[in-house]
Amino acid sequence: MKEVKRVSFDEIVERRDTDALKYEGLKMIWNNENLIPMWVADMDFRTPDFIIESIKEKCSQGILGYNLPSDNWAESIIEWHKKRYKYTIDKEHLIFMPGVVKGIIFALQTLTEEGDGVMIMPPVYHPFRISIENNNREVVNCPLILEKGHYFINKPLFEEKIKSCKMFILCNPHNPGGRVWTREELEYIDSVCTKNNIIVISDEIHADLTLPGKVSYIYSSISPTAKNNSIVFRAPSKSFNMPGVMSAYCIIENKELRENFKKYVTGNEFDAGHIFSYVSTAAAYTYGEQWLAQLLEYLSDTINFTIDFINKEIPRIKAIKPQASYLIFLDCRELNMTQSELNDFFCNNAGLALSDGEMFGKEGIGFMRMNVGCPRSVVERALRQLKEAYEKL
Numbered sequence: 001m002k003e004v005k006r007v008s009f010d011e012i013v014e015r016r017d018t019d020a021l022k023y024e025g026l027k028m029i030w031n032n033e034n035l036i037p038m039w040v041a042d043m044d045f046r047t048p049d050f051i052i053e054s055i056k057e058k059c060s061q062g063i064l065g066y067n068l069p070s071d072n073w074a075e076s077i078i079e080w081h082k083k084r085y086k087y088t089i090d091k092e093h094l095i096f097m098p099g100v101v102k103g104i105i106f107a108l109q110t111l112t113e114e115g116d117g118v119m120i121m122p123p124v125y126h127p128f129r130i131s132i133e134n135n136n137r138e139v140v141n142c143p144l145i146l147e148k149g150h151y152f153i154n155k156p157l158f159e160e161k162i163k164s165c166k167m168f169i170l171c172n173p174h175n176p177g178g179r180v181w182t183r184e185e186l187e188y189i190d191s192v193c194t195k196n197n198i199i200v201i202s203d204e205i206h207a208d209l210t211l212p213g214k215v216s217y218i219y220s221s222i223s224p225t226a227k228n229n230s231i232v233f234r235a236p237s238k239s240f241n242m243p244g245v246m247s248a249y250c251i252i253e254n255k256e257l258r259e260n261f262k263k264y265v266t267g268n269e270f271d272a273g274h275i276f277s278y279v280s281t282a283a284a285y286t287y288g289e290q291w292l293a294q295l296l297e298y299l300s301d302t303i304n305f306t307i308d309f310i311n312k313e314i315p316r317i318k319a320i321k322p323q324a325s326y327l328i329f330l331d332c333r334e335l336n337m338t339q340s341e342l343n344d345f346f347c348n349n350a351g352l353a354l355s356d357g358e359m360f361g362k363e364g365i366g367f368m369r370m371n372v373g374c375p376r377s378v379v380e381r382a383l384r385q386l387k388e389a390y391e392k393l
């Protein structure tokens with residue numbers, strides 16, 4: 001493990017005019033460059049030095065040629081999971097992916113047919129729905145239940161709806177609700193899905209960002225049946241703020257599923273990374289433990305600060321406290337605004353660019369998603385602006 005000095009997450013890193021989506025989007029989507037960007041899920045913290053160095057080292061070799069996975073790519077993933085999750089991944093079960101969403105699309109294309117039902121639990125990360133629709137599969141919604149500030153699975157509905165499905169896409173942990181599913185909840189999903197012969201796709205991109213005090217589980221670690229019926233997608237991209245680098249991978253324990261999937265992705269050359277993918281992933285997992293611990297502490301403080309501020313100063317907005325990651329889902333239904341009034345309020349009155357809750361399904365109407373993965377001073381400014389706008393309502 002490399003000693004990592006105290007990282008300053010308070011540092012403001014200038015990202016304007018760097019082609020960063022989060023900033024360019026202010027012009028493209030909101031037509032207002034002065035908003036504070038708190039939408040797309042990347043953070044405004046510097047990517048750790050050990051990751052940048054791994055890429056610089058590749059560049060210093062002088063030739064950006066075709067590249068094989070570095071020896072330590074698979075090893076670093078295996079070690080990370082052994083240490084952090086007490087889970088042993090067989091190297092043969094690991095497949096590089098050019099992105100989690102692309103991986104989910106490959107799974108849809110290889111393991112379901114046109115017209116098959118695919119279940120999701122909205123409000124949920126919108127590319128799930130879009131990928132199902134774009135591939136002419138049927139979206140089967142099993143909306144989550146929001147109770148006392150937490151989302152829960154609607155079990156009777158889950159059991160009923162799953163019957164018309166071939167696949168279930170789980171967001172584990174959940175975006176935008178921030179839920180880290182408990183072992184019992186995952187066991188429940190496993191028992192129902194196994195009984196109905198359902199393939200579970202578990203998107204675990206936010207798992208390493210599980211906040212102090214919570215434990216997240218790799219879906220396939222839950223039981224032999226979960227292992228047998230699932231594809232687990234993971235990546236260091238969110239946790240180490242490197243989503244611009246292709247760094248995802250999947251774990252498929254079932255031989256038959258794996259062979260079907262591999263035939264498609266290898267046959268179409270979808271499972272090859274670029275020259276920086278492997279070394280940067282290996283650097284993240286080899287040297288990242290201390291950096292990540294510091295990040296989680298910082299995010300946890302920021303989240304607590306944000307929730308306290310909103311509870312006290314903006315009481316008609318209810319902030320749902322995430323158990324993982326840096327996305328806070330704001331329940332704004334008490335403001336009694338239409339969705340377009342709500343978007344207008346955040347943008348034009350508060351000067352903030354947030355993700356529109358409706359994007360995550362109709363269950364997200366009346367909600368907005370706030371990304372607090374940025375220096376505390378930016379969050380403080382955003383909350384002051386929100387309070388001022390709220391007081392003028």
Ligand SMILES: Cc1ncc(COP(=O)(O)O)c(C=O)c1O
Pocket residue numbers: 041098099100101102125171175203205206235237243248
């Ligand atoms: C739940 C979830 N899955 C996947 C992604 C995107 O992953 P990728 O860029 O690897 O496709 C995101 C990004 O916000 C996400 O929140």
